[in-house]
Amino acid sequence: MLRLRCCILARLRSSPATSQGSYLHRAISAAAAAPVISPNPSFAVDDYLVETCGLTRAQALKASPKLSHLKSPTKPAAVLSFLAAQGFSSSDVAAVVAGDPKVLCSRVDGYLGPVVAQLTGLGLSRSQIARLISCCHGNLHLTSIVSKLQYYMPLFGSIDNTLRALKGHFYLISSNLERVVKPNVATLRDSGLGDCDIAKLCLAHTRLLTTSVESIRAIVACAESLGVPRGSRMFRHAVCAVAFLGVDKIAAKVVYLKKTFRWSDAQVGIAVSKFPPLLRRSKDSLQRRSEFLISEVGLEPTYIAHRPMLLSYSLEGRLRPRYYVVKFLKENGFLNHDRDYYNTLNISEKTFMEKFVCPQKEAAPHLAEDYAGACRGEVPTRFRIA
Structure with a gap:
């Protein structure tokens, strides 16, 4: 109707005044005859x-x-x-x-x-x-x-x-409880997962509740094949990692981990069993951590394999800045050279500041400033004494 009205007005403006009346009459008649939308x-x-x-x-x-x-x-x-x-x-x-x-x-x-x-x-x-x-x-x-x-x-x-x-996953509403959802939950329970683990797992991967029982059994078997025993604290994380990647991609990710961190079969097994979420890390993330920890820090592959939580920390926000602080303190005699790097990573930011930065306020007044800059990615050429 709006288009028709615009058309009428356009024709009226372009028509001679003497014919406007007759044209308007015909246009209105045509509009009246048009279907009502x-x-x-x-x-x-x-x-x-x-x-x-x-x-x-x-x-x-x-x-x-x-x-x-x-x-x-x-x-x-x-x-x-x-x-x-x-x-x-x-x-x-x-x-x-x-x-x-x-x-x-x-x-x-x-x-x-x-x-x-x-x-x-x-x-x-x-x-x-x-x-x-x-x-x-x-x-x-x-x-x-x-x-x-x-x-x-x-x-x-x-x-x-x-x-x-x-x-x-709104299909939970339309899925059949008796034929689909409940058998899947029962299968997860049979695999050694408790109700709390199942709740956390299915919140992260809701489709586990609506897939087939056979698929769940394959995921559970794959998680167990990684060296994570059923009933262990890490088993839910292993199942979660397999559900995230898919059974078909797990083998390829294991091969990538071995190549990137120079691990043997036994070492990759140790790392994955201790920290299954490692499998979910992107290739780029793993590659950058390998280059830093092995090439720059000088850690041995076996050291990393036994402490895979190293790979869970932020490279820019924790691994690099704390390494630079520890290195500075050791080089300037403020810290025993036997101090383990990993032990400086698995403590809170507040504890790290209290133990490693604040005590050096007088001897190294710029340490807190340099550390803050390192945490922002502004790594200085060297930390300063004065």
Whole structure:
């Protein structure tokens, strides 16, 4: 209609005055004969989503195609009125609509009301209900949501953890508990993982709950083959690393570790068994740490293999700056040369300052300044005595 109106005005401006009347009559007749696009031409879905529902313009543009059939605000207004009456804040409403725009087409009495009542009965707050609706993307079926939440909340430890899991993998809502989720959890328990470990593992890799039992068994077997025994403190981390990389890529990562750190099969086994998250480190990260620790610091590969936590520390924020401090202190006679480098890394920043930097305030007044610069990446050519 707007395009037709613009066309009419353009033709009117270009037509002689003597013919404007007859042309206007024909144009209006043509407009009247054109099909009616909407019973309420002033209702624009995207504008409504922004001005009334609180969405950003980008969110509205993404959501509006799902509501293109709406010709008036009647249904959305009823939904918004219900949510407001239930105590949903404007930000809660925006989260609900952005996550599931079709909720604006819901029947309040037949669907939305019972859903909110049931979820409230489980102890969810209004903001938690809003988060749940928004992360389920239309898969919020009253017949199953309550039973699934009753299972997931104890599994993950809290409703907030459950919502985090659903946000990362909303298929948890549509997956069958009896045929898929519960057998997977049972398989993880059979592998020696406790409930707390399973909760942490599945929060990090939620798809473990919806994959096949065979896939979980393969992941567990691969983790065990790395030399990490079932039931050990590190076994969850090993399973997590395998789930992160995939069974097929683990062997290649082990080969890369051997090459990068000059490790034997036995040494890489020791390193991985002590610190399985090592497998998740990027190749670039591992390469830079190898160059620094072996080539610059002069550590032996076997030393690193028995202390793989070295590779978990920030190169720029901890490994380099503390090495420079220790090296400076040893070279200037402030520290025994037998002081182990690793022991200066696994202490807190406060303890490191108290033990290694502050005591030298008079003898080396610039040490704190030089160390702070090193932590910012501004490594000086040498630390200064005065």
